[in-house]
Amino acid sequence: MDLVKELTWRGLIHDIMPGTEELLNKEMVSGYVGFDPTADSLHIGNLVPIMLLVHLQRAGHRPLALVGGATGMIGDPSGKNSERNLLDLDVMNHNLNCQKEQLQKFLDFDCGENSAEVVNNYDWFKDMNFLEFIRDTGKHITVNYMMSKDSVKNRLAGEGMSFTEFTYQLIQGYDFYHLYNHKNCKIQMGGSDQWGNIVTGTELIRRKSQGAGFALTAPLVKKADGTKFGKSEGGNVWLDAKKTSPYKFYQYWLNSSDEDAENFIKIFTLLDEQTIKDLVAQHNEAPDRRFLQKRLGEELTTMIHSEEDLQTAIEASNILFGKATADSLKRLNEEDFLSIFEGVPQGTLTHFEGMGVIDALAESGFLKSKSDARRSLKENAISVNKEKVKEDFILSSENLISGKYILLQRGKKNYFLLKTQ
Numbered sequence: 140m141d142l143v144k145e146l147t148w149r150g151l152i153h154d155i156m157p158g159t160e161e162l163l164n165k166e167m168v169s170g171y172v173g174f175d176p177t178a179d180s181l182h183i184g185n186l187v188p189i190m191l192l193v194h195l196q197r198a199g200h201r202p203l204a205l206v207g208g209a210t211g212m213i214g215d216p217s218g219k220n221s222e223r224n225l226l227d228l229d230v231m232n233h234n235l236n237c238q239k240e241q242l243q244k245f246l247d248f249d250c251g252e253n254s255a256e257v258v259n260n261y262d263w264f265k266d267m268n269f270l271e272f273i274r275d276t277g278k279h280i281t282v283n284y285m286m287s288k289d290s291v292k293n294r295l296a297g298e299g300m301s302f303t304e305f306t307y308q309l310i311q312g313y314d315f316y317h318l319y320n321h322k323n324c325k326i327q328m329g330g331s332d333q334w335g336n337i338v339t340g341t342e343l344i345r346r347k348s349q350g351a352g353f354a355l356t357a358p359l360v361k362k363a364d365g366t367k368f369g370k371s372e373g374g375n376v377w378l379d380a381k382k383t384s385p386y387k388f389y390q391y392w393l394n395s396s397d398e399d400a401e402n403f404i405k406i407f408t409l410l411d412e413q414t415i416k417d418l419v420a421q422h423n424e425a426p427d428r429r430f431l432q433k434r435l436g437e438e439l440t441t442m443i444h445s446e447e448d449l450q451t452a453i454e455a456s457n458i459l460f461g462k463a464t465a466d467s468l469k470r471l472n473e474e475d476f477l478s479i480f481e482g483v484p485q486g487t488l489t490h491f492e493g494m495g496v497i498d499a500l501a502e503s504g505f506l507k508s509k510s511d512a513r514r515s516l517k518e519n520a521i522s523v524n525k526e527k528v529k530e531d532f533i534l535s536s537e538n539l540i541s542g543k544y545i546l547l548q549r550g551k552k553n554y555f556l557l558k559t560q
Contacts, residue, residue, distance in 0.1 A: 142198035146357075148412055149405045151191065153331040153358040156341065162325060162353055163200065167253060170195050170326035170355075171203035171318055173260075173311065173333075174242075176211040176234040177226065180379035181241050183391070184369035186407055187357050189245050191328045192255070193409070196246060201253040203324055204242050205314060206235045208261025213307050235259060241378050244443065258322070260314050276313055279346040280339060285309065288335035308336045315340025319352055331356045360406065363398040378443050385444045386475040389452035392436035393429070397422070400431035408438040455479060458525070465524040465538070473541035480546070485556040491545070496523065496532040505547050505555040515549055522548040 143160040146152045162168060172188040174181065181189070192202035211231050226234070239257050246255035285291060288308060294300040315337070318324035327337045334356050341352035360368040369376055376391050377383040383391075395403060401419055404410065410418075422430040440449040454467050455475050468476070486503035488494070494502075500512035500521065515521050516530045524538060524546050538545050545557040 140194075140198040142194060142200070143355075145194055145198065146191070146355075149194075150402065151187070151194075151357045151406060152355065154334050154354070154356045156338075156354040158351070159326065159353040159355055163198070167200055168326055169201040169203055169318075169322055169324040170328055171205050171258070171315075171322075171324050172328050173205040173207055173210065173314065174238055176207055176231050176238060178375075178377075179234045179237040180377045180382050181238055182369060182375040182377045183407075184360075184375070185378075187360060188329055189242070190407060191355075191357060193245050195328070196250075196253060196255060197409075199253055202246055202255045203318060203322060204239075204246065204255065204257045205318070206238055206257060206259050208232070208235055208259040209264035210260060210307065210310055210314070211235075213303055213310065237379070256322075258318070260310075260317075263317050263321075264310070272313075276316075276343065276347070277309060279343055280309055280312065284342070285339075288339075290332070290335055308339045311336040312339035312343045315352055316343040316347060319344050319350060320348060325351070326353045326355060328355045328357070331358050360402075363396055363402075380444060380448070384472070384474050384478070385440055385448035386452045386455045386471075387478055388443065389436045389440045389449065389456065390478075392439055393432050393456065395432050395435065397426055397431065400429075400435050404431060404435045404438075408435065408442075410434075410438065451475075463525045465526050468524050468540050468546060471540065473543075476541055476544065480554060480556060483554045483556050485558055487558045487560060489560045491534050491557070491559050492536060494534045495530075496521065496528055496534065497530060499534055499545075499557065500547065503547070503555065503557050505557070506549070520550050522546075 142163050143152065143155065170192075172192050174185060174188070192204060196202045208231060211226055211234070212228075242255075242257060248255050285305065285308060286295075290308065291300065291305065294304070315324070315327050327340055329337060334354065337354040337356065341354060344350045344352040362368050375383075376388060380388075392400075392403070400422075404415055404418065418431055418434055422428075436452075437449055440452055451470070454463075455471055457463060458467065458471075458479055471479070484505070486505060488499065488503055491499065497509050497512045497516070500506045500515070501509045506512045506515065512521070513530065516528070519527060521528055523532065523534075524540065525548065534545065539559065540546065543559055545559065547555040547557055549555075
């Protein structure tokens, strides 16, 4: 596979250093991407650099995923308006271990000479003497060179930056130099905001080793409406199911606009070019059926979570469109259930066991009175847990969802969550 050609049609190339494509087509190359360990989970904003490594490996090259045990202690100023809180070693090690486990879902670590590898820059920085570093490395990069980088200029134009953050590009540059010498790593990849840090590494390789390092960056993903990609109302969309449930993860992609879905499906899936063209054509013929969004959600939920999680997410999503049973509701965990019916009015009943549905509808506050409840029941308009009920229906613990909720419904769109105590 021609890596640069593949990344180009997917919209994954922003900048590429001259000679990079020729190198990739000439020999098997080791390339790396760095990941920031400021959280114990990666999020979908990290998917672009992850996909760069995935495509690198698919093209027969060797991917290195660098987890920044050392750089994480400093914090990358790129794209940031203020300095980050510094992490202590225990928190960072926990975050690193969690991220390593997630990266194993994407990369093959046992496929011969181009097997992936996770490296931690703390391993080569932990015993390094400060005077040794500024003498042997710092002297090769001028202050003028460092000041010319956007990550520095943008901060100096605002609230300024500490010396700690100022040194970040030099430390990241040393990572590339170290991997060049110890892992024969010749390419660093990342988001376009990393270009300045990356070329600092190529400059160190040129000056200290008289070698040649190469660089490739992808554009920062933006949504068509101008809102930030990777954010939902609850914050980041995480790859960890404990932080973002598979249902919410699936819903994020399902709610993409048509324009975004067409862009995202090229960037974040491994579907080939013709398959995507066919999907786009199918979608354009019937946009209301949301073929692109559904396929995007299916591919990514399976990739990040599992086929089983995807089916659960689809089942949960179908509940919103009336395709649900009491059994499917009871299979939901509480978080997903409340996510689906977020904003629905709620009421509480202390004693519900053996209560008739007429009393429950009135006493919970869902309907105005018992006569209103009887009238709705005669019109066959009342459902309990998505199933139609008659006037003689009696509530019991068997009706509970997640051990505490009963879903009441009048007509197609009027929902009410009855919480029991």
